Amino acid sequence: MRDDLRALEGYHSPQVQVRVRLNTNESPFPPPAAWRDAFAAELSRVEWHRYPDRAAHLLREGIADLHGVLPEQVFAANGSNEVLQTLLLTYAGPGRTVATFEPTYQLHGHIARLTGATVAEGERADDFTLDMAEVSRVIADARPTVTFLCSPNNPTGLEEPESKVREVLAQVPGMLVVDEAYGQFAGWSALSLLDEDVPLVISRTFSKTWSMAGTRLGYLVAPTWVVAELDKVVLPYHLDAAKQIAGRLALTFVDEMEARVQFVVSERERLSIAMSAMPIDVFPSGANFILFRPRAVEGRAVWQRLLDRSILIRDCSGWPRLSGCLRVTIGTREENDEFLSALSEVAR
Numbered sequence: 638m639r640d641d642l643r644a645l646e647g648y649h650s651p652q653v654q655v656r657v658r659l660n661t662n663e664s665p666f667p668p669p670a671a672w673r674d675a676f677a678a679e680l681s682r683v684e685w686h687r688y689p690d691r692a693a694h695l696l697r698e699g700i701a702d703l704h705g706v707l708p709e710q711v712f713a714a715n716g717s718n719e720v721l722q723t724l725l726l727t728y729a730g731p732g733r734t735v736a737t738f739e740p741t742y743q744l745h746g747h748i749a750r751l752t753g754a755t756v757a758e759g760e761r762a763d764d765f766t767l768d769m770a771e772v773s774r775v776i777a778d779a780r781p782t783v784t785f786l787c788s789p790n791n792p793t794g795l796e797e798p799e800s801k802v803r804e805v806l807a808q809v810p811g812m813l814v815v816d817e818a819y820g821q822f823a824g825w826s827a828l829s830l831l832d833e834d835v836p837l838v839i840s841r842t843f844s845k846t847w848s849m850a851g852t853r854l855g856y857l858v859a860p861t862w863v864v865a866e867l868d869k870v871v872l873p874y875h876l877d878a879a880k881q882i883a884g885r886l887a888l889t890f891v892d893e894m895e896a897r898v899q900f901v902v903s904e905r906e907r908l909s910i911a912m913s914a915m916p917i918d919v920f921p922s923g924a925n926f927i928l929f930r931p932r933a934v935e936g937r938a939v940w941q942r943l944l945d946r947s948i949l950i951r952d953c954s955g956w957p958r959l960s961g962c963l964r965v966t967i968g969t970r971e972e973n974d975e976f977l978s979a980l981s982e983v984a985r
């Protein structure tokens with residue numbers, strides 16, 4: 638094994654059988670039945686002995702239409718994690734530095750290290766907002782070729798304000814990547830800052846809002862010159878025929894997707910208010926999950942007692958900078974009710 642990888646840990650998120658699963662920020666609802674029917678019908682017509690469309694033309698066109706950009710500005714892959722991996726294989730690698738602002742999505746630093754890059758970890762303020770003095774310090778010291786923001790940020794839930802994203806973009810010596818896996822739940826998107834002359838990349842996924850975590854499909858929107866380089870780096874035929882169909886058809890259900898987003902946002906507000914009435918610090922969220930820190934009982938104990946009731950949430954209590962914190966994904970109304978009533982018992 639490569640020496641530089643020996644100390645790395647893999648991705649850990651327990652997959653256990655429980656009644657109420659609120660730990661990985663998926664949609665609580667399956668895709669619309671009409672999507673499933675259309676998908677099955679198209680699958681039966683696929684020429685399975687042939688390689689799929691290597692450039693995924695129709696899928697790219699559909700995504701481009703959704704965001705009002707050119708198909709040449711869209712790159713799709715097997716989950717936004719593979720999108721980020723391709724991006725980092727292209728723009729990071731040995732001898733280069735990637736900047737993150739912690740705590741944030743662990744995979745940004747992890748994938749960067751897999752490519753052989755050095756990771757410069759900046760610190761967020763105590764309330765998890767972006768500290769602009771720290772951003773300037775990290776960028777000046779590390780001169781990163783790739784700088785990551787995540788908005789809304791996982792696992793904190795906080796949205797980056799437009800003014801801060803603009804400021805970071807003005808300072809980076811290389812590329813700024815804004816991971817918007819939860820972008821649809823937020824009030825603002827960095828998509829509005831996209832421009833052919835601006836080194837800005839926005840990544841999105843079908844896993845969360847689109848109810849398609851099982852499909853493994855994500856994409857980025859970027860200047861055309863970025864996408865052209867990624868197309869050289871990614872493996873040929875990486876997107877199978879079924880996935881291309883799944884994604885293209887999903888894009889014809891925008892209204893259903895938006896209704897789900899509305900529901901999740903209203904449930905998020907209901908949960909935040911109810912949890913704030915308990916002995917719990919609740920962080921403001923623009924996503925489909927809520928980060929919180931119980932004050933009366935240790936976070937880890939709360940997590941275990943919920944699991945004893947067959948309710949699984951994410952235990953972040955042992956992660957750096959997140960001591961005592963837990964993260965709950967917004968579920969169905971019934972799941973949320975069950976979570977709230979169990980939490981009120983175990984957190985006091």
Ligand SMILES: *Cc1c(COP(=O)(O)O)cnc(C)c1O
Nearest residue numbers: 716717718742791818842844855
């Ligand atoms: C869930 C998540 C992803 C991963 O998305 P996939 O498309 O399922 O690979 C990427 N970024 C963030 C911040 C996430 O929370």
